[in-house]
Amino acid sequence: xxxxxxxxxxxxxxxxxxxxxxxxxxxxxxxxxxxxxxxxxxxxxxxxxxxxxxxxxxxxxxxxxxxxxxxxxxxxxxxxxxxxxxxxxxxxxxxxxxxxxxxxxxxxxxxxxxxxxxxxxxxxxxxxxxxxxxxxxxxxxxxxxxxxxxxxxxxxxxxxxxxxxxxxxxxxxxxxxxxxxxxxxxxxxxxxxxxxxxxxxxxxxxxxxxxxxxxxxxxxxxxxxxxxxxxxxxxxxxxxxxxxxxxxxxxxxxxxxxxxxxxxxxxxxxxxxxxxxxxxxxxxxxxxxxxxxxxxxxxxxxxxxxxxxxxxx
Amino acid sequence: xxxxxxxxxxxxxxxxxxxxxxxxxxxxxxxxxxxxxxxxxxxxxxxxxxxxxxxxxxxxxxxxxxxxxxxxxxxxxxxxxxxxxxxxxxxxxxxxxxxxxxxxxxxxxxxxxxxxxxxxxxxxxxxxxxxxxxxxxxxxxxxxxxxxxxxxxxxxxxxxxxxxxxxxxxxxxxxxxxxxxxxxxxxxxxxxxxxxxxxxxxxxxxxxxxxxxxxxxxxxxxxxxxxxxxxxxxxxxxxxxxxxxxxxxxxxxxxxxxxxxxxxxxxxxxxxxxxxxxxxxxxxxxxxxxxxxxxxxxxxxxxxxxxxxxxxxxxxxxxxxxxxxxxxxxxxxxxxxxxxxxxxxxxxxxxxxxxxxxxxxxxxxxxxxxxxxxxxxxxxxxxxxxxxxxxxxxxxxxxxxxxxxxxxxxxxxxxxxxxxxxxxxxxxxxxxxxxxxxxxxxxxxxx
Numbered sequence: 001x002x003x004x005x006x007x008x009x010x011x012x013x014x015x016x017x018x019x020x021x022x023x024x025x026x027x028x029x030x031x032x033x034x035x036x037x038x039x040x041x042x043x044x045x046x047x048x049x050x051x052x053x054x055x056x057x058x059x060x061x062x063x064x065x066x067x068x069x070x071x072x073x074x075x076x077x078x079x080x081x082x083x084x085x086x087x088x089x090x091x092x093x094x095x096x097x098x099x100x101x102x103x104x105x106x107x108x109x110x111x112x113x114x115x116x117x118x119x120x121x122x123x124x125x126x127x128x129x130x131x132x133x134x135x136x137x138x139x140x141x142x143x144x145x146x147x148x149x150x151x152x153x154x155x156x157x158x159x160x161x162x163x164x165x166x167x168x169x170x171x172x173x174x175x176x177x178x179x180x181x182x183x184x185x186x187x188x189x190x191x192x193x194x195x196x197x198x199x200x201x202x203x204x205x206x207x208x209x210x211x212x213x214x215x216x217x218x219x220x221x222x223x224x225x226x227x228x229x230x231x232x233x234x235x236x237x238x239x240x241x242x243x244x245x246x247x248x249x250x251x252x253x254x255x256x257x258x259x260x261x262x263x264x265x266x267x268x269x270x271x272x273x274x275x276x277x278x279x280x281x282x283x284x285x286x287x288x289x290x291x292x293x294x295x296x297x298x299x300x301x302x303x304x305x306x307x308x309x310x311x312x313x
Numbered sequence: 314x315x316x317x318x319x320x321x322x323x324x325x326x327x328x329x330x331x332x333x334x335x336x337x338x339x340x341x342x343x344x345x346x347x348x349x350x351x352x353x354x355x356x357x358x359x360x361x362x363x364x365x366x367x368x369x370x371x372x373x374x375x376x377x378x379x380x381x382x383x384x385x386x387x388x389x390x391x392x393x394x395x396x397x398x399x400x401x402x403x404x405x406x407x408x409x410x411x412x413x414x415x416x417x418x419x420x421x422x423x424x425x426x427x428x429x430x431x432x433x434x435x436x437x438x439x440x441x442x443x444x445x446x447x448x449x450x451x452x453x454x455x456x457x458x459x460x461x462x463x464x465x466x467x468x469x470x471x472x473x474x475x476x477x478x479x480x481x482x483x484x485x486x487x488x489x490x491x492x493x494x495x496x497x498x499x500x501x502x503x504x505x506x507x508x509x510x511x512x513x514x515x516x517x518x519x520x521x522x523x524x525x526x527x528x529x530x531x532x533x534x535x536x537x538x539x540x541x542x543x544x545x546x547x548x549x550x551x552x553x554x555x556x557x558x559x560x561x562x563x564x565x566x567x568x569x570x571x572x573x574x575x576x577x578x579x580x581x582x583x584x585x586x587x588x589x590x591x592x593x594x595x596x597x598x599x600x601x602x603x604x605x606x607x608x609x610x611x612x613x614x615x616x617x618x619x620x621x622x623x624x625x626x627x628x629x630x631x632x633x634x635x636x637x638x639x640x641x642x643x644x645x646x647x648x649x650x651x652x653x654x655x656x657x658x659x660x661x662x663x664x665x666x667x668x669x670x671x672x673x674x675x676x677x678x679x680x681x682x683x684x685x686x687x688x689x690x691x692x693x694x695x696x697x698x699x700x701x702x703x704x705x706x707x708x709x710x711x712x713x714x715x716x717x718x719x720x721x722x723x724x725x726x727x728x729x730x731x732x733x734x735x736x737x738x739x740x741x742x743x744x745x746x747x748x749x750x751x752x753x754x755x756x757x758x759x760x
Contacts, residue, residue, distance in 0.1 A: 001533070002529070003528075003529040004569075005561055006565050006571075035553070036556070059670075101753040101756075182659075213620050214620040214623075214624065215662040217624045218624040218625060221396075221625070222395075222396055222629055225397060253669065253670055255669070265612075266612060267612060268611055268612025268613030269612075270613075272611070273616060277617060279588065279592060280617045283592045283596070284599055287600065288599075303592060307552065307589070310551055311552045311553050
């Protein structure tokens with residue numbers, strides 16, 4: 001029996017999304033399963049953005065906080081550090097300080113931060129709210145205006161607040177992240193609702209909700225695989241936006257990235273373990289379909305970039 | 314390809330004799346097609362039909378047991394390409410490579426890494442399953458000495474003997490004779506001699522070829538000598554090749570019933586950088602490797618790889634459950650709050666994560682609701698006032714805390730009365746509906 005490569009080709013294709021103005025970045029665009037260049041077109045690498053915040057990273061675990069010790073007190077310094085020293089291809093600014101339980105910073109405070117950061121860097125900017133449904137619809141509307149014309153990514157729009165946020169992203173020429181909670185049907189429904197407002201599906205990014213290795217990773221992994229198969233095999237246009245994995249914030253809050261080796265000797269060194277956790281979560285989700293990732297530790301980013309090099313080379 | 318009921322029917326005697334226990338041959342054929350009956354039940358079936366049906370009913374990826382005794386591991390038997398369709402069956406085997414050129418203390422340390430690698434995670438015992446000894450020196454004597462040492466210090470661990478030299482294979486396989494070891498390094502050039510050695514020692518044949526065409530030809534050649542148990546190395550080493558070859562092999566076996574590639578796959582993922590090696594090993598775990606050979610097994614790396622393997626190989630149709638008990642988060646004191654939720658693993662992970670975020674030490678009572686989430690468990694009558702009351706009473710928490718206050722999920726606020734009725738002297742407080750509101754809730758109470 002002679003071997004014949006069982007190639008599979010698909011009718012569907014993931015939309016390519018381009019962000020930024022000066023140093024544009026494009027992700028998505030493939031017509032095949034993740035990294036299956038042996039049977040389809042994989043025109044773009046996944047994009048990894050470095051996460052920064054509007055307030056100092058006080059609640060980030062030591063292993064990652066110390067990387068930003070000298071710059072964490074100022075989002076502008078922090079952003080420039082990521083761009084110039086870490087060679088970030090994109091920066092994700094999370095306005096966590098606007099959360100009512102955090103510093104409850106106002107939409108105007110957030111707008112100033114966004115405008116300062118935009119003035120300081122020239123890589124694409126992703127602007128993320130604090131994930132507080134009401135506050136986000138106030139804050140993100142304002143910052144979308146400030147960033148008008150910069151072709152940013154704004155997020156995240158959820159079922160409870162998508163109308164105002166999508167309208168603001170649309171009016172100011174941004175891309176939009178649509179987030180739902182670990183369910184392919186909810187994800188599809190939200191994308192439909194947003195496109196029914198007149199928002200182009202080609203400008204959307206689907207966030208099916210991330211989970212860390214050991215903390216529900218398999219759910220995100222399988223929801224992503226199902227969304228990707230719907231996009232490719234069923235050629236469902238609503239499921240064809242590229243997918244996001246918000247890796248850093250899910251990984252850097254669990255025990256594996258914080259417990260010392262003294263407390264848990266059987267878990268081995270904390271530094272390696274914590275970085276490994278972020279890198280492994282990211283690489284696994286890339287294999288299930290994530291094209292756009294937000295991460296925190298430079299060493300983890302470097303490892304994952306190298307992983308992509310080997311997969312695409 | 315599995316045969317349809319009608320195709321099977323054509324091969325049966327068509328006498329409707331009922332000796333198989335079914336009213337007609339057609340009914341029996343239908344059951345055979347669904348794998349709910351065995352061909353042995355038919356006394357009159359022809360030898361030719363047996364052969365055809367036997368081949369057609371064999372699993373598309375051959376099940377193989379590697380090693381013997383308690384530490385034996387199963388491989389193969391996979392039925393799908395994507396884990397949401399059906400559970401991935403036999404978890405990837407992790408093997409640590411030890412070369413016969415390595416210094417004695419390195420060898421000792423590596424053997425020790427394997428035998429002490431076992432950890433418990435969410436109720437499962439996980440470990441580095443196997444040792445792969447490699448004849449890097451080319452010297453048969455050195456290789457045999459390493460084999461002896463491994464057999465002595467790690468007596469029950471399944472072993473891969475890796476060499477392309479029949480002389481070295483002969484020398485090193487001896488201590489593992491009869492123990493379902495793998496003799497890896499069987500190529501087109503050495504197959505005749507190596508297969509004889511494997512047979513004589515009851516070892517699984519580890520076939521190595523350059524590319525999938527050559528590999529298919531090689532496994533057919535090996536099979537023609539009467540060998541059934543084979544593991545396959547396509548020669549892929551780079552991540553892009555590993556993904557391509559592993560995907561094609563799985564597809565060819567499952568979708569094309571291509572028998573020459575219907576065996577478990579072994580991937581060699583060694584890299585200079587151990588963290589990077591772990592990512593390549595992760596590719597093997599997610600994408601269809603039955604064995605992944607590593608160059609080192611640090612504890613932090615093991616933990617990440619074990620966890621990934623556990624995640625990918627859970628049954629997507631059965632909710633993952635955590636053990637029913639009172640979990641301590643942070644270092645709670647007798648005055649710390651007591652919160653209750655259900656034992657669906659995702660519920661547990663999210664709730665415990667948010668309590669950790671709150672940085673308020675607390676007791677988290679996780680109740681066995683057969684792995685259902687809070688609302689589902691409540692709707693199914695598994696998260697009720699009296700059941701909660703029983704659980705709290707039997708947990709012994711009353712001896713550990715000074716207060717008598719139980720915080721319940723906001724979605725089941727309706728249960729507060731029922732719980733207070735059954736739990737005498739207790740006060741029920743309704744917590745937030747969503748876990749992400751827990752930090753604010755707990756902090757405001759602590760303030």
